[in-house]
Amino acid sequence: MSIKEGLEKIEGILRRLKHSPREERLLLHGETLSILSQIDAFEQENPVPNYKIYKQDLLMSFEALCSLESVDSQEGEHLGRSLFAVRKMASYSCFNVNGHYI
Numbered sequence: 001m002s003i004k005e006g007l008e009k010i011e012g013i014l015r016r017l018k019h020s021p022r023e024e025r026l027l028l029h030g031e032t033l034s035i036l037s038q039i040d041a042f043e044q045e046n047p048v049p050n051y052k053i054y055k056q057d058l059l060m061s062f063e064a065l066c067s068l069e070s071v072d073s074q075e076g077e078h079l080g081r082s083l084f085a086v087r088k089m090a091s092y093s094c095f096n097v098n099g100h101y102i
Contacts, residue, residue, distance in 0.1 A: 001035075001038055002097075003039060003042065003095045003097055004090070004095075004097035004098075006035045006036075006038060006039050007039075007086055007089055007090050007095070007097060009035055010032050010035055010036075010058075010086050011083060011086050011087075013028045013031060013032055014062070014079060014082050014083055014086065015083075016028065017065055017079065018075075018079060022066070022067055025065060025066040025067075026066055026068075028066075029062060029063070029066045029068070032062060036055065036058075036059075039051075040055075048094055048095055049093065049094060050088070050093050050094045051089065051094055051095070054085050054086075054088045054089045054094055055085075055089070057081060057082075057084075057085040057088075058082055058085035058086060058089075060081075061078040061079070061081040061082040061085065062078075062082050064078045065078050065079060065082065
């Protein structure tokens with residue numbers, strides 16, 4: 001799996017969350033963690049700027065969406081933050097998946 005494919009899969013997972021019950025959200029969270037572990041393995045060998053920061057942003061909001069963290073704001077806001085974190089990972093300031101074929 002390429003980084004680009006992995007990030008696209010995570011974005012698709014996030015879009016499905018909106019209409020998913022809590023139990024399914026937990027399964028989707030596990031699927032996302034699996035994809036991120038593959039990205040982590042690549043990143044450990046090839047350090048990428050900002051990845052850890054963006055990953056933390058993604059996980060904080062994702063965990064709130066799955067009721068694994070206390071929710072202090074609207075669900076839509078957490079979903080937006082999660083999607084934005086994935087887009088930042090794909091951007092020039094991180095993996096630059098559109099400029100390179102990672």
